Amino acid sequence: MIFTHRQAGVNLNQKSCKLMKYRSLNLTFAILCVVAHKELSQAQTSELYMIYSPNVISPYGNTYVYQGGHLVRSWNHANPYEVAPAVAGGTVVAGQAALEGGTVRQAALYNPGTEYTLAGVPTGTHYGAIANTYDAASDGNSIYGWNLVTASLVRYDLNWHVQATLFSLGAGYSYTYMGIAYDLQNNSVWLSPWSTGSIDSRGRLYDYSLDGHLLGTLSLANPLSTGNGLAYDPADNTLWFFNWTDQRYEQYSTAGQLLGTMTGMSRIYGAEFAIVPEPSALALLGAVLILRRRCPLRRN
Numbered sequence: 001m002i003f004t005h006r007q008a009g010v011n012l013n014q015k016s017c018k019l020m021k022y023r024s025l026n027l028t029f030a031i032l033c034v035v036a037h038k039e040l041s042q043a044q045t046s047e048l049y050m051i052y053s054p055n056v057i058s059p060y061g062n063t064y065v066y067q068g069g070h071l072v073r074s075w076n077h078a079n080p081y082e083v084a085p086a087v088a089g090g091t092v093v094a095g096q097a098a099l100e101g102g103t104v105r106q107a108a109l110y111n112p113g114t115e116y117t118l119a120g121v122p123t124g125t126h127y128g129a130i131a132n133t134y135d136a137a138s139d140g141n142s143i144y145g146w147n148l149v150t151a152s153l154v155r156y157d158l159n160w161h162v163q164a165t166l167f168s169l170g171a172g173y174s175y176t177y178m179g180i181a182y183d184l185q186n187n188s189v190w191l192s193p194w195s196t197g198s199i200d201s202r203g204r205l206y207d208y209s210l211d212g213h214l215l216g217t218l219s220l221a222n223p224l225s226t227g228n229g230l231a232y233d234p235a236d237n238t239l240w241f242f243n244w245t246d247q248r249y250e251q252y253s254t255a256g257q258l259l260g261t262m263t264g265m266s267r268i269y270g271a272e273f274a275i276v277p278e279p280s281a282l283a284l285l286g287a288v289l290i291l292r293r294r295c296p297l298r299r300n
Helices: 014-021 026-035 280-292
Strands: 004-005 007-010 048-052 061-066 070-076 082-088 103-108 113-117 120-128 133-138 144-147 153-156 162-170 178-182 187-195 205-211 214-219 228-232 237-242 248-255 258-262 268-273
Touching: 048 082, 048 228, 061 205, 070 178, 082 144, 082 268, 103 120, 133 228, 133 268, 144 178, 178 237, 187 228, 237 268
Parallel strands: 082 133, 133 178, 178 228, 228 268
Antiparallel strands: 004 007, 048 061, 048 268, 061 070, 082 103, 103 113, 113 120, 133 144, 144 153, 153 162, 178 187, 187 205, 205 214, 228 237, 237 248, 248 258
């Protein structure tokens, strides 16, 4: 399909409407039409929250927030060993790639983690320690954490309470993957290579279904690279990976094209773009009605 994007909303051209006339318009197709109007951009459109930690001896780190390739704000952590962030809650601010009312929910390895406002102010809420988890991702309703040692995908609620272990790859995969990102379009998770165990995972990102099937891989620019700080930007369907080997952020399309790099940071552990909870049924119904008016159906 061909879509154009304007500030007033989705603008479908004649070719798009013709294609739609030959299919029954159902809810799933309507949702896809609403999401697909965003053009793939090589610029960083959303706020990227990333966690820097100096080392295990001096474990108090910082959260940096980048947008458009520039640092827009940062804060010092309230507790040590906070490395896995989830950014969720709130609503999208009109006309901006930012949340209003959301929070940054940072888990810590060996002690309580901390919730912060998007400006970095602690809210007073704390979370239990989450061992061996150096990155996290969210779909807006749950948090997904990757356990580096047990090689397991664990689902938490938005307050870091364990809900279920979705799959485990077994002891042979210990220290194979570290970073995690949740792919909203594919309902899957991407894992980044750490490769300090028995399996050589360098130079690729790995796409797994939520029940543990390997769906595919993406080749990185440097075939020897390892890293963490993996994040999925739903605004343009791109993946952001912090390459520890070359000490830079790399942006990729989910098809594997390197779109750009960003430097000026180091030792990034967890990273996450702000995720908004899924739209309500009423909002989806409104989207269906709008598309029906713009592209009336006709029977063959």
